[in-house]
Amino acid sequence: MARIGAQERRESVIRAAVAEFACTGYHGTSTAAIAQRVGVTQPYLFRLFPDKRAMFVAALVRSMDDTRLAFERAADGMEGGEHALQAMTNAYAQLISTRPETLLMQMQGYATVAAAEAQGDGLIGQVVRAGWMRIWETVHLSLGADAEETASFFACGMLGNTLTAIGLPSGAER
Template identity: 85%
Template sequence: MGRMSALERRESVIRAAIAEFARTGYRGTSTAAIAKRVGVTQPYLFRLFPDKKAIFVAALVRSADDTRLAFERAADGVADGERAWQVMADAYAQLISTRPETLLMQMQAYATVAAAEAQGDDLVGEVVRAGWMSIWETVHLSLGADAETTASFFACGMLGNALTAIGLPVNAGR
């Protein structure tokens, strides 16, 4: 395999950052751990990103995009709202089972927003809210643009997230 372009290297840094931040959170993750996971030096990392916060923001954006795209791809061409619900729920279950860092990154994002905003830093919250709204819009349109149905989809999904995060089967709430 040839040398990676800066864009490919940047992508590998974002993926490594998602894995690290998902595991140990913003405060618990060092840029050294991210660099080591990618196989680059810290100075190289800082040629790609100005600071740790920029890496975290890129990881948040990518994580939200991954979730939105899973829903979008699953529902593509599905006209029936009930069928769209099922294929999107299945796609999300597949996403978090094959890439559990996606769910963990969401949980870290929510926790980090509160901490950052308590210190007067609104950027993380703005990024997380924008990601959430893009996911909401994708699901909302796929389910026929009914606000109550969309809210129910996310309520079931968040219950599933919570159960998964604490190690219970998703059907434990039934």
């Protein structure tokens, strides 16, 4: 039987952290729950990540990167406009229906920024803002740098995130 390497185990922890934090947030998630989901001990988690905050940040980065990549792949080779918009809308609907934890993790990140910064921790805010700007730029450029269309895309997307978070179907799922 082949042993699972540290990098592969780290990836498993990040996936588990996304799932756990997406459901119960930073303060509601225990490292024990993440360890249990992965099938490792808590001490092993802390060999891979220095602390719970580092796991949260890694999960947040992963969820934002996955969202950006979904939009990037969907619009690849398209010259902006309606085709890119439809392709990214479809990619977003696919994310909601198959991997809602990706978007819910981002919502947890947004919700955590103010509390973290009030306690003097600016890292989560930095990660959220940088991730958001990468997603924005990907969509913005894919839509031909049309600011109004980009803002509209994100407004509809945030509505979809909110509906998903409260357990209602988004317009894409109706």
